[in-house]
Amino acid sequence: MEAVEGNGGGSGLVVTELSHIKELVKQLDVHLGGSPGLCKHLAQQIFAVTEKSIGIIRSGHFNCPKRSAAGAGLDSPPLSATPSPVSGVSNTPFKPNKKRKTSEKGRHQIRVSSAGGGADAPADDGHSWRKYGQKDILGAHHPRAYYRCTYQKTQGCAATKQVQRADEDPALFDVIYHGEHTCLHKTAAAMVQPDGQNQDAQSLLQNLSSSLTVKTEGLIAAGTQGWSTTTPFSFSSPAVSGMTPPEHHPFSAPSTPENCFVSMPTSLEPSPATSGSNHMCFNPFQAQSELQTMVSALVEATSMPPADTEEAGFAYWSFDDSALDVNSFDEDVTNFDISAFLASDV
């Protein structure tokens, strides 16, 4: 999507981003006409939360006072001026200048765990990628791999991504996405869907989920504090969850409704990890993660056999007005673990 280029526009970018989310959810809501009520309900919830987030930003809460410089982990760039973190180790200011500026737009960077993705690759993100290059990067301990969408030729999908193992923690990968998927390929989750119902919703949700990818480019100036070298921001698309072994994968798919569980930090309220501090701090990364999680849950829900969802009643989600908590009634569940922003320094 059209991320505002440049750094200074951190909040503006988030507003833009969230506005887009809002639009997508609107569409989703329309598409879900004949789908399980839960999906619709969740879509409405996401919509409400998105609006709330935008409201918070606009009301001036969008600024976190300080941050621990530990963020160097994900090459969190200096807050000051320039977007453009690329490779990871530097503490020195990055210039916004990189080769091939053409793809600066629509750039998303996330850190993913290797869990569920094998030792040499991060967890599957739900898209089909074809590796087209690998390069040793100056100053980095690990080479950077270049991927493009498998459907680039057949569908003209221009999405690419770069994957590089984090220097400080080989179990983590920095993934930079360029461009958006325009391909219409079926996700794994969609393919395992028994009756093909909700495929429109699935598609929309995938789009939405993709849109919610944590974007550091341009947000860096405002939100990088959230990153730290130790933040295991584990993420993988639920789109493939149905085919992924559920065990311990951070986003592993709950195979049954009983296993549905999402735990997340709450960006819209004081972080429990920050004792004492009670003032609100909106962390755009965190909010996006939360929204992403919610959408993931929604995608998960739509990929479940209707019978199961009906049986279970699907009362797993509780959305608090003040907190974006999504809870499970089951205590022993697979945990959707997003811990990246727990230590958000408020």
Next chain:
DNA sequence: AGGATTTGACCCAC
């Protein structure tokens, strides 16, 4: 055999 990956060469922004 066809598709995916590897890898050295090339291109291009600085």
Next chain:
DNA sequence: GTGGGTCAAATCCT
């Protein structure tokens, strides 16, 4: 000239 990104032939895998 340097280094990141891409190309494309060679190789590997299924």
